[in-house]
Amino acid sequence: MSAPGPGPGQTPANLLRNFCIIAHIDHGKSTLADRMLQLTGVVDSRQMRAQYLDRMDIERERGITIKSQAVRVPFTAKDGVTYVLNLIDTPGHVDFTYEVSRSLAACEGAVLLVDAAQGIEAQTLANLYLALENDLQIIPVLNKIDLPAAQPEKYAAELANIIGCDPADVLRVSAKTGEGISELLDVIVDTVPPPVGVVDAPPRALIFDSVYDAYRGVVTYVRVVDGELNHRDRILMMSTKSTHEALEIGVISPEPVPAKALGVGEVGYLITGVKDVRQSRVGDTITLAHHGADTALAEYREPRPMVFSGLYPLDGSDFPDLRDALDKLKLNDASLVYEPESSAALGFGFRCGFLGLLHLEIVRERLEREFGLELISTAPNVIYSVTMDDGEAHTVTNPSEFPDGKFSEVKEPVVKATILAPSEFIGAIMELCQNRRGVLLGMDYLSEDRVEMRYTLPLAEIVFDFFDQLKSRTRGYASLDYEPSGEQAADLVKVDILLHGEAVDAFSSVVHRDKSYAYGVAMAGRLRELIPRQQFEVPIQAAIGSRIIARETIRAIRKDVLAKCYGGDISRKRKLLEKQKEGKKRMKTVGRVEVPQEAFIAALSTGEELPKSK
């Protein structure tokens, strides 16, 4: 239990320590944070609920942090002085790299938390590099040393090798039992530098998170760099040039505590009454509307969608509900973009842009869970830049709109991918990446038997089932991280799928020419299995432009009648008939072909698990 410590707006910078925890999913970040809250007395055991800081249901269930939080924790160190620690929680997934980098920018130190039984994972490594780029003091920690499978010697050596320290400097803790946690807090006080800023300057604060709350509007999380932000200040968002009043400022500890001011180096929240997180953007700099700072802390970057998918309500009449739900989600998700589109096969829906696959899945899951919508999503695709023969340029976000020919160049987004895996899987990984048009950039041994492989890969090859394949080829040991790395020209074609002669827009896909034939054959074969026989023969064709590259046939059904219907069967048969008709309502009609929605879902799903991390 620590003494209360100085209050917000009255805390000298030298008593502040701002830090984050970088860890992979399941490596124990939330448990460690919980333990810190408990140990410092901020939360008593009675209030303690597991993973206090992860609030959203999906976060709890999936064990991932989507939105970060910041908690102010007083800690009386071994020197008897009560310090103020700000634990800034970071979203850990590859999709949210920019958000992660802004959270890191709000800190001076980072706890690098690694499971002592598993070693470091690719996404943790990526975030570690981000932290190093931000000049953060790194505190390497092995967690779960209480586990029988823990190999602290091995992984301490690995961590020391990566960050360039002595293996003896790697702390060993068990967040579960609490072992080593107070020592860790002491190390944080000792080694994380206090924040440095100009006290007598116009205030500048970095927005590192922005959360929509139904009752309070947008809650903006800030790190004050220079000067002081006061309650009732008229503030300016430097990228949008919009001004607002600071209706409330405060700190989280771990519930919101209003305060009069936030001073240099302090971390807290700000409420201005705005209703849309786009008006309070992560990465933006806050200053005063009058006599404010001239230059922002760093250049603000617009979030850029990388992966697109069409989202359609299963029941067409739910379209307005889907629109309302997206409008609501958007309030809390500055990176979600969408616009209405219509599909001949799926009806009215939205083409949505996401930062990545996990982002897509989270949005979809929230729409289904929080808004009770049943959705079909088209296979995820990337954005293409197409230059026509006449020089006209198109940006294609929906494969069905990809031009059929007469273009001079197509560019697709590429990523730099980092894969960490035991060295025995090098061959399998190389084969997979080569198959996915990957180019090996380099390879390093992290330890005797673990390698880091770096590739350039087309993003489109990753959004399909890359992660799934990677996991299955490495018995689950490989981890993956990637970041956007520009565009490249590629020989891409659109493959259309025709049902009974009619192209089904939802099934159109842009693929590399070398793979178009295999794709067409596979898709036609899959649909033949999924679409029930109709009263007439249904050809399924895969085509590039007008050229058919694959064909399957669904034979006509010949018999759809029950042989008998006598006195006792009548009610039973009528009920069977009603049931069949219910099933038919869930059919989408493509031309004259009735396609069960399950067939759409199965044909469009890639069946993959998504990479996720802390």
Next chain:
Amino acid sequence: MPESLLEGALTSDALASFGQRPFGMYVHVPWCSSRCGYCDFNTYVPGALAEVTPATYADDAIAEIRLARRRLGERNVLVETVFFGGGTPTLLPAQELGRILAAIRDEFGLAPDAEVTTEANPESVSPEYFDELLGAGFNRVSLGMQSAVSSVLRVLDRQHTAGRATTAATEAAAAGFNQVSLDLIYGSPGETDSQWQESLDAALGTKPAHISAYSLIVESGTAMGRMVARGVLPAPDEDVLAHRYEMADAAMSAAGLGWYEVSNWARQGAAGSSVCRHNMGYWRGDDWWGVGPGAHSHLAGSRWWNVKRPDRYADLLAEGTPPVADYEVVSTHDRAVEAVMLGLRLREGIALETIAPDRQGEVGPLVDDGILLASEVVRDHLVLTDRGRLLADYAVRRLT
């Protein structure tokens, strides 16, 4: 409680309309000498139930007939058709069947041209038996032939030998039955096209007035259902069944039997049609009282059904309680659905007006697809084409 079930079913509207449609009686005889693996009917082997046996059955059935007469009120309505089904009615002595029929005659009265049928298993009848049936007032016999091929009969667990059914048909005709029908089943596991043709030829060789041919339906909860589920027996292939149906239709037509219901063919002669009038009552939505354990009844949109177990059935009747298990008053909408579902199975078809106005737009496409006869649609009447008969359920789904 069962008392109120029958009262619930016999609404005042239903009772008021009693007699406005032809009225039939079905008598379910729930006994078989052994169970067949494919059969999911409500039937028991003698000795399976301690107190109740085939010997005690007729008295119970007669008790229900008397109860029916009391419950249907005073209106005088003659019975147009009687049908003894099972189970195996002919497991009972012909006199016993005759006693039950006499009770119907005594309580309700039979129309002068009433059709009186019993189902019969080939192995449980003889020339004498047919004589006795005829004497008791039966005028139609439906023989459970199923197949003329011994390997198929074995798969179906049938007791009779391959030639016995056709012999029985000849015996019935010799005894004086003009209306002999044969039941056939196609698509049994292992049956070939040529074996099916053999069965068709054998059946038609007896010059029957009527044939019912059913595709084998593997019912869950039967011995065969379990064997198919376990993969011991192959499930019938729908395309094969469609082909066998077409074989049947071709053979029947060639022999002068015309289809009048999806699975039923009858002789059309100078003496009139040999359709099963009792079954026509089911498909036309007429009224009938089902006597016996598990039997279903229908009166003007009210349906009810008896308890299945013969011992429970006997106990309830002994108490003077209607042996009803449950009932259903079919809504107006569902009655309209049933009218299409049942009527479209018939060669006589249904009037266009039977189809709800918002579904009538489906008629044109069904004609285009070759499922409804264009020549009938032009006179506002819906009749399935040959191909359409095999897609009747599809047509019904589109039209309801």
